[in-house]
Amino acid sequence: MARTSQIDLFIYLEIILLQIFELPELVLFTSNRFTMVVAAGLVSSLAINHRLFPRMPHSMFLEYAYLDNQMDADSLSFQVKITEKSGFSEETGIPDCMTLLPTGKSLSYARDEAELVIFSTVSDLFKKNNIVPKSIDILIIDSSMVSPTPSLSAMVVNKFIMRSNIMTFNLSGMGCSSGILSVSLAKDLLRVRRNSLAIIVSTELLNVNRYIGKDPSMLLTNCLFRTRGAAILLSSRDQDKRKAKYELQHLVRTNRAKDDQSYNCVFQDVDSEMKLWVSISKDTVKVAGDALKTNIGSICRKMRIQSRLCALLHARF
Template sequence: MIVNSNSMARIAQINLFSSLEIILHHILEVPEFILFTSHHFTILLAAGLVVLYLACKRRVAIYLLDFTCYQPPDFYRMPHSMFLEYAYLDNQMDANSLAFQVKILEKSGFSEETCIPACMTLLPIGKSLSSAREEAESVIFSTVSDLLKKNNIDPKSIDILIINSSMVSPTPSLSAMVVNKFRMRSNIMTFNLSGMGCSAGILSISLAKDLLRVHRNSLAVIVSTELLNVNRYTGKEPSMLLTNCLFRTGGAAILLSSRDQDKKNAKYELQHLVRTNKAQDDQSYNCVFQDVDSEKKLGVSISKDTVKVAGDALKANISSLGPLVLPFSEQFCYGIFMICRKMRIPCRLRFYMPDFKKAFDHFCIHAGGRAIIQGIKKNLQLRDEDVEASKMTLYRFGNTSSSSIWYELCYIETKGRMKRGHRVWQIAFGSGFKCNSAVWKCVHNVDPKKTTVWSNRIDSYPLEVPAAMNIDMN
């Protein structure tokens, strides 16, 4: 009888399975072996599932493709003397209130180029919802349009839209306004954040990060701004007059992606995001507070404790951020200091601040005011060049709230200082009180020749900002 090779292989396979069946039958007759096998089989199965899960699980990278900052028209410019003149004529305020605002502006670190919306340059100043919508359209539409055009993005390809504006939250929402203007998809995920203060920009990044990691291969647009019109304070309470003096118009639009193919076009990759909320503490909660004054006029008061509260929030934030970014040498020194402190061993240092210059190449500190920038510079032992972007942003654009850190990053890029592999730390503070940090790593060298809000006069910076600028009211 002739048997081909396939038949022989089939016979061998049958014999093998028959032998295994006989062996398995004899083994399973032993109870101890059944227990032993079941126990180890469970362990091996669990271990296998863990290995399989880890092999399948891959960290989803979040890329920053591009961002744009709002450039107000020249006729939005509001020199100090004009600002005070408008304040006097509009509010008919007393001499003390006017003198207080003069003092604040002298120490603000602002130039004569900071801007306010056109609707606030009219007399009487029109505080209305329609004026606020006009302001929102001017800032938001401009930045989103520039962002989409620069990157050749079809509005219908945007999957997630997040807008943060703390003090204005109309109906329909600002995000709905953008969807309507750019005719975005009906299934786009939209979010409108309000009441989150100047740190809302990083909060929006945090929300986008979580959404992009769940909804992979998606694009997200974030718009960070603060609308000034309806929040102008018309009373005489000094702590509430501060907001009129410190805040100026501005905004930024940011394009994020979780698509693998976008890495080759990305500017940055998100490394870390750390959020600190101190609202459980009464002093922190009340230091920036919206309320009515004794004359029932609505305003936002800024407490004298704000700088101290910001310092405490920063310390709590960097205690969480430090282990993620600092080199081992700095973490070791900090650990030794804490051990000495716990064991009450005499030490010349009251507090050891790690050297964050070893972890970051660039710093974007929220341009909330000169005192905030100087306080962080001192506490973190930074150099003048480390806070240059923050000081120049405050000088030229003023405090633009949550968008200020993007004007600062734009300054660094336009100066040609951002190189591949550099890491940048964005620090923002906000009411509540909150301190939030975002760490970005530069993926590719950034071309400084691309047109930005700084391009037309970047060669003029940095410049020396006087400690106090005299304001001529004659």
């Protein structure tokens, strides 16, 4: 039986590390007295068949960039430097369409990639937890750069023939925070919908997001992202409490969009040649550090208040 733990700050750090380093398992959690069911697989080339997601070692990535013949020498040199410092292993994967020369880039390819990533993670989640699709009450999918019609959540409902009264949500444009924002949304929904199951699927689709140009701030995204996806199961059902691995006590959100430096640090725009992509500014590390500092301060205050309250109750009773 999995133990139930009270997770405050550490759940944030664990989720961040798992997504950055693409570990094969994602620890699951719930919100405010809502229990988490079992761990789900994180899709990567380590967890699935290489025939589905081709392996992309550094040498192959740079070779494809060179053979694509759409970048100048400075752009290639910049990508070599960033890739070598990225920390990615030689086992990370990419979608099939990005192994084409020239690189295939279309909404159709993006849908194929979405189906492969999302369907495999959700299917694996169902199997590992021995649940059926019709038992799911809430479905949330987040993907920053791809938001097609029909939506990604509608695609999952159609594939797994889910109930007609399921609540579905599709979050886009929220960057690296989208996974935690999805958890926050699920927390609020489970608070008002007792005895429910919720699934969150977090991914980023690469196909339509490959940048072929000369702007270094936009070339960064080619080097810092690989195919990945995670599906997690949250429950507010009493019968799931004993097998829950974690119970999330606090979830703190810090929104710094009012600050111009924060607002502009990751920005979708066109370059001088009118090529659309996302620019990552040199201020991003500072902005992220400031946001994390504020966020950790907020959650630590909650933890201190809780500790003091427990100490007071213990002294009195």
